[in-house]
Amino acid sequence: MTNDHYFDELIIAFPSLKSEILKEDTEMIHWRMEIFADxxxxxxxxxxxxxxxxxxxxQESKIDLMTSDLLNALTVSYCESILLGGCGDRMKDLxxxxxxxxKFxxxxxxxxxxxxxxKSSQ
Known part of the structure; x- marks a missing residue:
């Protein structure tokens, strides 16, 4: 699956994100993934x-189809944003x-x- 195809399918599944996703340069995969994280x-x-x-x-349905760039964006821009963006404590229950x-x-x-x-606090 190409990066563009992933975001095309994301827009179909979540049409309210269309204008925001399309505003970003197609090369800005992490920024576009961050929109979905938000x-x-x-x-x-x-x-x-x-x-x-x-x-x-x-996300689950796309993981096996993602490019390495998309997988990196899923980890760094999606999972990190959920963990550190004010929702990490809630995720224990979700x-x-x-x-x-x-989940893995x-x-x-x-x-x-x-x-x-x-390590950094030691």
Missing amino acids: YTKEQIKRDNKIELTKCFNF IYLMPPKL IYIDYEKSYNELAN
């Missing part, structure tokens, strides 16, 4: 589990909504981040 965080903050599950399921592949990526990122944070 949308996901909004669902967490609203406790909208139906839409949140839709966000997670969308992680069960994540399908297995996305999120937990792996969280673990790596915590290890780095612990």
